[in-house]
Amino acid sequence: MNHSIARVAQLGVSLGLVLVLWSAASLAGWLNPDFVPAPGTILHAALEQYQEGVLMADLAISLKRSAVGFALGAVLGVVLGLLTARLRPVGYTLHPLLNILRPIPAIALAPLAIVWFGIGEPSKYFLITYTVFLAVWLNTDHGASQIAPTYIRASRSLGAGTWREFFEVVVPAAAPHIVSGLRLGAALAFLSLVAAELTGASSGIGYRIQESRQFFRTDRMFVGLIELGLLGGLLDFVFVQISRRLVHWEQS
Numbered sequence: 001m002n003h004s005i006a007r008v009a010q011l012g013v014s015l016g017l018v019l020v021l022w023s024a025a026s027l028a029g030w031l032n033p034d035f036v037p038a039p040g041t042i043l044h045a046a047l048e049q050y051q052e053g054v055l056m057a058d059l060a061i062s063l064k065r066s067a068v069g070f071a072l073g074a075v076l077g078v079v080l081g082l083l084t085a086r087l088r089p090v091g092y093t094l095h096p097l098l099n100i101l102r103p104i105p106a107i108a109l110a111p112l113a114i115v116w117f118g119i120g121e122p123s124k125y126f127l128i129t130y131t132v133f134l135a136v137w138l139n140t141d142h143g144a145s146q147i148a149p150t151y152i153r154a155s156r157s158l159g160a161g162t163w164r165e166f167f168e169v170v171v172p173a174a175a176p177h178i179v180s181g182l183r184l185g186a187a188l189a190f191l192s193l194v195a196a197e198l199t200g201a202s203s204g205i206g207y208r209i210q211e212s213r214q215f216f217r218t219d220r221m222f223v224g225l226i227e228l229g230l231l232g233g234l235l236d237f238v239f240v241q242i243s244r245r246l247v248h249w250e251q252s
Contacts, residue, residue, distance in 0.1 A: 037219040042226070045219035054208065059227065062193055062205045069128025070189040074182055077133045081140025086170060098137060106131045106192040110199045119200030131192035132185040139184065143177020144170055179246070183239040190232050
C-alpha cells in the first residue's frame with residue numbers, strides 16, 4: 001500500500017512539474033499556441049466537448065472497443081501461447097506464421113479489415129484483438145517454454161498427471177510472463193484503437209482526433225491524446241497492483 005501511495009505521489013509531482021513548465025513556456029511566448037496550446041486552452045476545449053456531449057460518448061465507445069478487443073486477444077494469446085510452448089507439433093506449425101505476423105502493424109491491416117468486416121464495430125474489434133493477441137501470445141509462449149526442467153521432473157516424480165502438471169506447474173511458472181504480456185497488450189489495445197478509429201469510424205477518441213485535425217483544432221487533438229495517456233497510465237497501474245497480488249511469488 002505504501003508503495004502504491006508513493007507511486008501516485010510521484011506521478012502527481014511529475015505531472016504537476018510538467019504543467020508548471022508548460023504553462024510558463026506558454027505565458028513566455030516560447031510555444032506557438034497554434035501548434036502547442038496552453039494547458040488552460042486544452043482544459044477549455046475539454047469542457048467544450050463535455051458540454052457538447054461528445055467527450056464522454058467518445059470515451060465510452062472507445063473503452064468498449066478496447067475492452068472487447070483486449071478480452072478476445074488476451075484469451076486467444078494465453079491459450080495459444082501455452083499450446084505452442086508445450087505441444088511441439090503446435091509450436092512447430094504455428095511459430096513461423098505468428099513470427100511473420102508480428103511485424104505487421106494494425107494500421108496496415110485497417111483497409112483489409114474494412115474489406116473483410118465492413119466499417120462497423122467488427123473491423124475495429126479485429127484490429128485491436130490482432131494486436132493484443134500477438135503481444136500476449138509472444139510473452140506467454142516465452143514464459144511457458146522457459147520452465148526449468150527440474151520443475152517438470154519433480155512434478156512427475158511425485159505422480160502428477162498431465163493436467164495437474166499443466167495447471168499446478170506450467171501455468172504458475174509462466175504466470176509472470178503472462179501478466180507482463182497482458183500488461184503490454186493493454187497498452188497496445190489503445191494504440192491499435194487509434195488505428196481502428198482513424199478509418200471508417202464516426203465516434204471514439206481516435207476519430208475525434210482525426211476530425212480535430214481537419215479543422216486545425218490542436219487543442220481538441222491534445223484533449224484526445226491526454227485522454228489516451230491517462231487511460232493507459234491508469235490501466236497500467238491497475239495491472240501492476242493485480243500482478244503483485246496474483247503473482248506474489250515473483251516478488252519473493
